Amino acid sequence: MECVLQGIIETQHLExxxxxxxxxCGVSKERVRVHELCLKNVPNLGVxxxxxxxxxxxxxxxxxxxxxxxxGAMRGAGAEQLSVLVRTxxxxxxxxxxxxxxxxxxxxxxHEILKVGFAFHFQRGAHITVTVTSANKMPKLHAIDEAVPVxxxxxxxxxxxxxxxxxxxxxxxxxxxxCEYLAPxxxxxKPGVSTGIVPTAAAAAAAxxxxxxxxPLIG
Numbered sequence: 001m002e003c004v005l006q007g008i009i010e011t012q013h014l015e016x017x018x019x020x021x022x023x024x025c026g027v028s029k030e031r032v033r034v035h036e037l038c039l040k041n042v043p044n045l046g047v048x049x050x051x052x053x054x055x056x057x058x059x060x061x062x063x064x065x066x067x068x069x070x071x072g073a074m075r076g077a078g079a080e081q082l083s084v085l086v087r088t089x090x091x092x093x094x095x096x097x098x099x100x101x102x103x104x105x106x107x108x109x110x111h112e113i114l115k116v117g118f119a120f121h122f123q124r125g126a127h128i129t130v131t132v133t134s135a136n137k138m139p140k141l142h143a144i145d146e147a148v149p150v151x152x153x154x155x156x157x158x159x160x161x162x163x164x165x166x167x168x169x170x171x172x173x174x175x176x177x178x179c180e181y182l183a184p185x186x187x188x189x190k191p192g193v194s195t196g197i198v199p200t201a202a203a204a205a206a207a208x209x210x211x212x213x214x215x216p217l218i219g
Contacts, residue, residue, distance in 0.1 A: 002089040003160065003162075003172055004158065005159045005160075005175065008196070008197060009197070010154060011134070011155055016209050017182075018132075019209065019212045027122050030118060031059050032131060032133055033114070034056065034133075035112065036054070037099065038053050040108065041108075051110070052068065052102065054068075054098055065095065066094060067098060068090070070087060073087045083190075113136060114138065115133040118133075125170070125171075127161060129160050130157065130158075134155050184198070185205060
């Protein structure tokens with residue numbers, strides 16, 4: 001299972017967000033450059049359509065592939081009351097011929113994007129990952145070097161943490177607690193629920209930039 005929240009931030013405030021995250025997380029950022037292909041199968045009679053994502057990490061000396069399937073969100077009255085989306089997820093490492101393998105299974109490329117940005121991985125009651133990326137589309141298939149931003153000037157912020165049926169409440173609590181520190185710059189919500197940009201983000205970013213030489217926000 002995975003707990004997740006998302007938000008958006010203007011590119012002009014990225015440096016301030018990085019300063020804040022560096023102080024909160026106590027670790028260095030990692031570069032993100034991922035080629036993501038969304039595959040869908042053509043449903044036959046009686047077969048339900050399904051979707052998988054192939055992720056190619058381009059930051060490694062030799063690009064590495066991961067197969068990712070995102071399942072449905074937790075349902076019920078309890079889930080509706082949670083401020084964090086809890087969903088099932090399956091991931092597996094794969095070889096470089098994974099696309100050909102899924103093509104043989106009947107999957108076709110629905111769309112592809114290039115995600116570029118940075119991430120922080122740290123432990124804070126749960127193993128939390130904060131990923132800040134721009135989504136870039138390609139004018140033709142696999143033309144990574146020609147990718148252009150889908151939403152110029154806007155970055156996606158995604159905060160995730162792995163969970164299990166027996167501990168997701170604790171993970172949700174840890175994620176919610178951490179995200180409160182990002183409130184000056186970000187509105188965070190469940191995926192698919194757009195809350196827009198914080199009106200006072202510019203003032204908060206300016207304050208963070210002016211204090212960037214101070215000690216970490218959390219010891």
